[in-house]
Amino acid sequence: MDLYSLTLTDIAKKIKNKEVTIKEVLDSVYSRIDEVEPKVDAYITLTRDMAYQRAEELQQRLDNGEDIGVLGGVPIAIKDNICTNSVKTTCASRMLENFTPIYNATVVKRLEDAGAIMVGKTNMDEFAMGSSTETSYIKKTKNPWNLARVPGGSSGGSAAAVSADMAYAALGSDTGGSIRQPASYCSVVGLKPTYGLISRFGLIAFASSLDQIGPFTKTVEDAALMLNVIAGYDKMDTTSANVEKVDYVSGLSNNLNGKVVGIPTDFITDGINKDVKLAYDKAIETVKNAGAKVQEIKLEYAKYSLATYYIIATAEASSNLGRYDGIRYGYRAKDFSDLDELYVKSRTEGFGEEVKRRIMLGTYVLSSGYYDAYYKRAQQVRTLIVENFKKAFEACDVIMIPTAPNTSFKFGAHNASPLEMYLEDIYTVPVNIAGLPGISVPGGFDNNGMPIGIQFIAKAFDEKTLLQAAYAFEQNTDYHTERPKIEEGK
Amino acid sequence: MSISKEEVKHIAKLSKLNLTEQELDKYTNDLSDIVNFANELSNIDVDGIKPTAHILDIKNVFRKDEVQPSYDREQILKNAPSKDAGCISVPKVVE
Numbered sequence: 001m002d003l004y005s006l007t008l009t010d011i012a013k014k015i016k017n018k019e020v021t022i023k024e025v026l027d028s029v030y031s032r033i034d035e036v037e038p039k040v041d042a043y044i045t046l047t048r049d050m051a052y053q054r055a056e057e058l059q060q061r062l063d064n065g066e067d068i069g070v071l072g073g074v075p076i077a078i079k080d081n082i083c084t085n086s087v088k089t090t091c092a093s094r095m096l097e098n099f100t101p102i103y104n105a106t107v108v109k110r111l112e113d114a115g116a117i118m119v120g121k122t123n124m125d126e127f128a129m130g131s132s133t134e135t136s137y138i139k140k141t142k143n144p145w146n147l148a149r150v151p152g153g154s155s156g157g158s159a160a161a162v163s164a165d166m167a168y169a170a171l172g173s174d175t176g177g178s179i180r181q182p183a184s185y186c187s188v189v190g191l192k193p194t195y196g197l198i199s200r201f202g203l204i205a206f207a208s209s210l211d212q213i214g215p216f217t218k219t220v221e222d223a224a225l226m227l228n229v230i231a232g233y234d235k236m237d238t239t240s241a242n243v244e245k246v247d248y249v250s251g252l253s254n255n256l257n258g259k260v261v262g263i264p265t266d267f268i269t270d271g272i273n274k275d276v277k278l279a280y281d282k283a284i285e286t287v288k289n290a291g292a293k294v295q296e297i298k299l300e301y302a303k304y305s306l307a308t309y310y311i312i313a314t315a316e317a318s319s320n321l322g323r324y325d326g327i328r329y330g331y332r333a334k335d336f337s338d339l340d341e342l343y344v345k346s347r348t349e350g351f352g353e354e355v356k357r358r359i360m361l362g363t364y365v366l367s368s369g370y371y372d373a374y375y376k377r378a379q380q381v382r383t384l385i386v387e388n389f390k391k392a393f394e395a396c397d398v399i400m401i402p403t404a405p406n407t408s409f410k411f412g413a414h415n416a417s418p419l420e421m422y423l424e425d426i427y428t429v430p431v432n433i434a435g436l437p438g439i440s441v442p443g444g445f446d447n448n449g450m451p452i453g454i455q456f457i458a459k460a461f462d463e464k465t466l467l468q469a470a471y472a473f474e475q476n477t478d479y480h481t482e483r484p485k486i487e488e489g490k
Numbered sequence: 491m492s493i494s495k496e497e498v499k500h501i502a503k504l505s506k507l508n509l510t511e512q513e514l515d516k517y518t519n520d521l522s523d524i525v526n527f528a529n530e531l532s533n534i535d536v537d538g539i540k541p542t543a544h545i546l547d548i549k550n551v552f553r554k555d556e557v558q559p560s561y562d563r564e565q566i567l568k569n570a571p572s573k574d575a576g577c578i579s580v581p582k583v584v585e
Contacts, residue, residue, distance in 0.1 A: 102565045196546050209544050238551035239544070307528040318505065325506075328578055332571035339581045340506075348508040360501045361521055364493065365528075367504065377531050379541030384534070386542060419523045435545030460545070 003028035005483070008074060008168040008222035015062070015073040022055040022062070022073035022117070029075045029119060033166045036486050039147055041139045042161040044080045045088050046120040051075065054117050069115030071229060076111060077167035079158050080121040081128055082213065083202035084108055087118070091204050092136035093126045095324050095331045095350035105202020106234045107171060107213050114229040119167055122157030126352045127321065128178055128206045130154050131424045134411060135354040143185060144484035145450055149408040152182030155216070159186040162216045163484055169226050170216040175206050176309050177404070177428025179214045180440035184403035184453025187442045187479065189470070190216050191223045192428075194460045195435035196241035199234030207316035208239075210309075210432040219480060220441060220471040224248035227463060241461070248467055254475035256292035261469065262396030264299040271423065272405045279444035279452040280402050283473065287400065290472045297392045297399065301384045305430040308385065310422060311365050311378035312433070318362025324350060357418060382433055389434045393459050398469040401427050403440040403453030427455060437463050439470045442479035448490055451479075492522035 003011065003025055014020045030048060037043060058073050078084060081091045083101035085108075090096045104112070111118075125135040133141045133156025141156045143149040144164040151160040155172030159182035162170050172179040174192035183190025191214045198213045205211060215226035228249060233242040263284060268277070288294055326332035326346025333345030351359070365374035392399060404424055414421035431438040436457055443454030454473065458466035474480055498518045502509045509517060563576060572579040 099569055102561055102568075235553070239546060239548065241546060241548075301534075304531060304534065307531050310524060311528055311531075326571060327580055329569035330571070336581065339583055342581055343506045344508055347506050351507070356505075356507055357517060357520055359505045359507070360498065360517060361524060363501050363505045364497070364521065364525070367501070373532070374525075374528065376541055377534075377536055378528075379543060380536035380539040381531055381534055382542040383539050384536070386545065417523065418520050419527055422524070 002032070004032040004165045006168070007218050008071070009219070009225055011168055012071055012074050018062070022059045023052070025073060026051055026055050026075060026117065029167065033119070036164050037166060039142065039486055040144055040160050040164050040166070041141050042122055042157040042164065042166060043077070043120040044090055044092065044123050044138050044157070047087055047118050050087070051117050051119055058115060058117070069113065070225065071111065072115030074116050074168050075119040076116045077119055077122050077158055077161045077170035078108060079124055079155050079170065079172045081124060081173060081204040082108060082171055083204070084118065084121065087121060089121065089204070090138065091127050092124045092138050093350065093352065093355070094137045097137070097331065099329055101202070103202065106199035106236060107230045108202065110230050122155070122161055122170060124157055125154035125354070127204070127355050128154040128173055128175060129317070129354050129358050131177070131181060131421050132409070132414070133157060133182070135352055137352055140411065143408050144486045145187065146408070146448070146489035147486070148488050149410055149450065150185070152185030152408060154178040156182045158216045159183055159188055159190065162186070162188045162218060164486055165483070168218070169222060171213055172216055173203055173211055173213050174432065175210045175313060176432050177425045179216065180403050180428050180438055180453065180455060181425065183216055183440040185408040185451060187451030187482065187484070188216050188218060189220055189223045189442070189480070190214065190440045191227065192431065192438045193227065193231065193463060194437045196239055197231050197243070197437070197461065197463070199237040199240045201234055201236035205320040207313040208320060209316060210313055212432070220439070220467060220474045221249065221252060223439065224252065224467045243461055246464055248463055252468060252471040254290070254472050256287055256290040256469060256472045259292045259398065259469065260295050260396040261287045261292045262295050262297040262392055262399040264297050264302065264392070264399060264401060267299045267302045268401065271426065272402065273407065273446065275446035276402050276405060276407065276452050280454065283400060283443055283454045286473060286476050287469075290476045295396050297395055299388050299392060299430070301381065301388045302430045304381050305385055305433050306422060306426055308378045308381045308433055309425070309429040310361070311374050312382065314358045314362035315366050315375050316362070318359045318366065321355070321359055326350070354418070385430060386434045389436060397458070397465050399457040401455050401457070403427060403455040407446045407448070407450040407452055431457055436460055437466050439466055441470045441474050443477070444479055493518060493525055
């Protein structure tokens, strides 16, 4: 078996036990990248030289008998909206094409402190705005399960990299589903933690009240291990929550005895693909067989999440992206006659179509005369959605729904109507609106062989129960053991 | 309710974006679609419901105002599109 195909947990053990050297592991991952990256295009930047240098240092420390951390020597990929010291962080935008941060995001520092090695920065929708990674200014990432289809988004590069064994794990960010939906499309595990559990310091902001960093992994156990490393309070992020440190790996068991799984039947309606619905019905049987009690719950306001989301997220984005003015960093237009023209030309030339659409929508809902009708009302509906989940969790421990209503689509399928693409996020956005943790686990395949994800949602800061449910589901199915062929299909 | 071309022009101006005629048409359509969709919220009774700006129960996180070493000026300026004499250079701001 090739080293690159192992799990994060297994490769970390092998390195620690000196069954393999860190260089051998890196060689395996980079030769895999050389083989499949030309077809998949998951990465924007590869950090090969840095990685080998770090591998040497880590190996020396390991050989000297030092503890090099729980991720010691393990190659990991980072989404390109997470700042990495001295490595370009482009947000897949012309605006930041040549931006090189001078500090590490807290999550990057935590990974480094745990011994991880960054292999590269992954492709994404521009400024994380999209559900297919097609809005990237840099390149189009292909789905390893069928190169004619999208990997999902916005963290499509991270999902594809892990799915195609080009990294043992990757970091992504999730504002409305940007970790879970591509995880679903690429048949990997994608975890969006509770808002506040992971520091956002160094994450380039899209919608600050919704953004959260999380891991992509091949297994649920690996996700728990990543969470152990990246979770925790950070004084550099004032929205970081000061909660007690939990070990997410210990005690994972393959049954759900005594657990109640909530099924929001009123939320699973007509828009869902029939193969996804079949996989979901099967998932209900799986959790029952694993010992869970299944309880019907109501989430009557969840269907309004999408409209709420597109008002709140774009409002916050229009404000956050105001900083890109061509002055201090980022793209500056070449020809301008005065300051205002510098601003307008730099932004007009630096931002892509989807980013402009969202900046304008956000500007509209915040503008005088519309603020109350849209922004304030959306925030009120947000309260109703939060209450809805609180009530639901009185009757169950976790909620289970599909991750996305459909499977991966072909490139350009939603070009004509942005709204259609937004609808792909219907099952993921409620989780961000309410700030809850959610995880997508491989849950089957449609009749074209494209992956389907099953999503679990838990109470705020109850990642322990969330991961337990996901782990039990995974251990009672074998979808996660299937690997993509990395070729073009139907 | 849909958005007019004039409104989109105005929003673009507020957003400091230039639109071509073709883009103006496309964005007018797209934004109208999305706003129409978002109008489903107007059917919900939100009377007396407190708005949620943020799901965590925290506000005004303060810290001590202490002098600390910061990033190196030369390092910061590396990302500036135009610089001069250790400063970021911009067109004339005040006439």
